[in-house]
Amino acid sequence: MDFLRPASWEEALAAKAEHPTAVPIAGGTDVMVEINFDHRRPDVLLDLNRIAELQEWEVGEDTVRLGASVSYTSIIENLRSELPGLALASHTVASPQIRNRGGVGGNLGTASPAGDAHPALLASGGEVEAVSVRGTRMIPIDEFYVGVKRNALEPDELIRAVHLPKADGPQQFSKVGTRNAMVIAVCAFGLALHPKTRTIRTGIGSAAPTPIRAKEAETFLAAALEEGGFWENGKIIPPAVARQFAELVSGAANPIDDVRGSASYRRHALGIMARRTLGWTWDEYRGNERSAQCA
Amino acid sequence: MRLTFNVNGRQQEADDVWEGESLLYVLRERLGLPGSKNACEQGECGSCTVRLDGVPVCSCLVAAGQAQDRDIVTVEGLADQAKKRAAAGCAGGACGTTLDEAKQWESKPADGQSGEASTSPLTLSPIQQAFIDAGAVQCGFCTPGLLVAADELLERNDSPSDADIREALSGNLCRCTGYEKILDAVRLAAARAGAETAGTGA
Numbered sequence: 001m002d003f004l005r006p007a008s009w010e011e012a013l014a015a016k017a018e019h020p021t022a023v024p025i026a027g028g029t030d031v032m033v034e035i036n037f038d039h040r041r042p043d044v045l046l047d048l049n050r051i052a053e054l055q056e057w058e059v060g061e062d063t064v065r066l067g068a069s070v071s072y073t074s075i076i077e078n079l080r081s082e083l084p085g086l087a088l089a090s091h092t093v094a095s096p097q098i099r100n101r102g103g104v105g106g107n108l109g110t111a112s113p114a115g116d117a118h119p120a121l122l123a124s125g126g127e128v129e130a131v132s133v134r135g136t137r138m139i140p141i142d143e144f145y146v147g148v149k150r151n152a153l154e155p156d157e158l159i160r161a162v163h164l165p166k167a168d169g170p171q172q173f174s175k176v177g178t179r180n181a182m183v184i185a186v187c188a189f190g191l192a193l194h195p196k197t198r199t200i201r202t203g204i205g206s207a208a209p210t211p212i213r214a215k216e217a218e219t220f221l222a223a224a225l226e227e228g229g230f231w232e233n234g235k236i237i238p239p240a241v242a243r244q245f246a247e248l249v250s251g252a253a254n255p256i257d258d259v260r261g262s263a264s265y266r267r268h269a270l271g272i273m274a275r276r277t278l279g280w281t282w283d284e285y286r287g288n289e290r291s292a293q294c295a
Numbered sequence: 296m297r298l299t300f301n302v303n304g305r306q307q308e309a310d311d312v313w314e315g316e317s318l319l320y321v322l323r324e325r326l327g328l329p330g331s332k333n334a335c336e337q338g339e340c341g342s343c344t345v346r347l348d349g350v351p352v353c354s355c356l357v358a359a360g361q362a363q364d365r366d367i368v369t370v371e372g373l374a375d376q377a378k379k380r381a382a383a384g385c386a387g388g389a390c391g392t393t394l395d396e397a398k399q400w401e402s403k404p405a406d407g408q409s410g411e412a413s414t415s416p417l418t419l420s421p422i423q424q425a426f427i428d429a430g431a432v433q434c435g436f437c438t439p440g441l442l443v444a445a446d447e448l449l450e451r452n453d454s455p456s457d458a459d460i461r462e463a464l465s466g467n468l469c470r471c472t473g474y475e476k477i478l479d480a481v482r483l484a485a486a487r488a489g490a491e492t493a494g495t496g497a
Contacts, residue, residue: 001313001314001315002314003296003314003358003360005360005363025358025361027356028356028357028358028361029338029353029356031358032317032338032355032356032357032358033336033337033338033356035315035317035358036317036336036337036355037336037337041315042315045314045315045358045360047358047360047361049361094338094466095338095341095465095466095467096351096444096462096463096465096466097338097341097344097351097352097353097444097466098338098353098356098466100350100351100352101352101353101356101357180465181465181466182339182465182466182468
């Protein structure tokens with residue numbers, strides 16, 4: 001095994017071009033588990049820890065460029081107002097030790113359907129900045145997840161950053177597990193209201209081969225809110241609308257039975273999470289932030 | 296490959312390190328520092344927790360090569376670190392160890408058996424003493440990781456709430472389920488530090 005330690009981004013890209021099978025390692029919270037358990041023996045490890053800019057973020061006028069290695073801890077501490085959904089999701093990642101090391105780039109690289117960041121990224125919308133010596137590609141987050149633990153990256157590409165719009169409305173994240181810490185999601189749900197465009201976006205985790213959006217549910221809810229003039233009048237969303245939204249979210253999932261939960265439980269739980277997160281976000285939109293932040 | 300890094304304030308070298316090896320393995324098997332425990336090897340249990348440039352991490356998930364030129368503090372270095380911290384004081388809330396101080400660190404012999412026992416009496420960091428006094432140690436396997444995590448919590452938050460303590464220790468499992476005593480120990484350490492500060496009028 002070779003261990004490459006590029007000191008700059010350019011060096012890292014050159015190394016990845018020269019060794020397309022090299023496995024990038026940043027926080028190591030996925031890669032090292034695989035190596036420790038002998039599930040993987042990469043011929044080359046490409047350490048990205050020395051590349052300082054990967055740990056930096058820039059808050060622009062409309063978007064945040066989040067470096068691939070910005071730790072979940074940093075996201076929680078620094079980007080709660082710009083990226084509330086992702087900050088909430090980050091807080092549910094494993095433990096302090098893991099949040100100190102792991103970041104969104106690794107979640108995207110691994111592309112596990114259970115990655116905690118994915119539902120928040122899908123609900124927010126955004127682009128993945130994928131870079132190689134050939135140039136830079138901006139991959140819409142909707143097109144990034146292409147299969148179970150497979151993403152749209154080419155072998156010579158590395159994730160430089162994700163570009164996420166600054167939240168223009170309330171965002172929520174909810175996750176089901178057996179305890180608060182150290183839990184791989186049984187299923188998870190992210191919801192973002194986008195009042196500027198009067199749209200809704202969602203993200204479902206751990207309930208399909210890839211992280212997915214519940215597009216029908218989004219369209220239905222956006223139409224229902226528009227029709228009732230809810231964005232202007234700020235009235236409470238009728239239970240029938242919330243119920244229908246929940247059912248559509250539930251229906252969008254394509255879960256399996258596994259050790260963490262059954263398919264039918266996951267569908268059921270997604271419906272509950274959809275209804276609750278809708279209630280929380282809508283309360284916030286109406287100006288009544290819920291007092292207790294417990295999911 | 297050769298690994299050069301700083302462990303508990305001392306420059307250390309390890310040779311013939313396999314590229315896929317974890318920092319935990321290097322610490323335990325190559326440097327003879329078995330304080331950090333090896334249990335789950337997947338970041339679930341926290342018993343291998345060390346500080347990497349000050350930040351608590353699971354050393355089983357840090358590739359050895361990633362520790363090159365960086366500063367590690369293990370449970371073996373906690374007492375020294377606490378001493379340094381106390382000496383520096385907390386003026387203006389600026390806790391921690393300056394670079395110069397760090398360079399002067401003297402960690403005790405790692406093997407603890409190099410000839411005559413060290414001349415200095417065995418000293419414990421306040422958090423270690425609190426764990427003993429509160430009866431927070433049962434089988435002891437989770438203790439080193441909990442000590443490192445708790446020490447870091449108290450370094451940045453001198454009067455943590457119960458929720459703060461639970462959050463800070465949420466990545467450390469104790470299978471004797473001695474959590475209540477562990478929480479007691481952290482509260483005790485915080486209270487003692489508070490009493491000391493009040494006593495000196497600082």
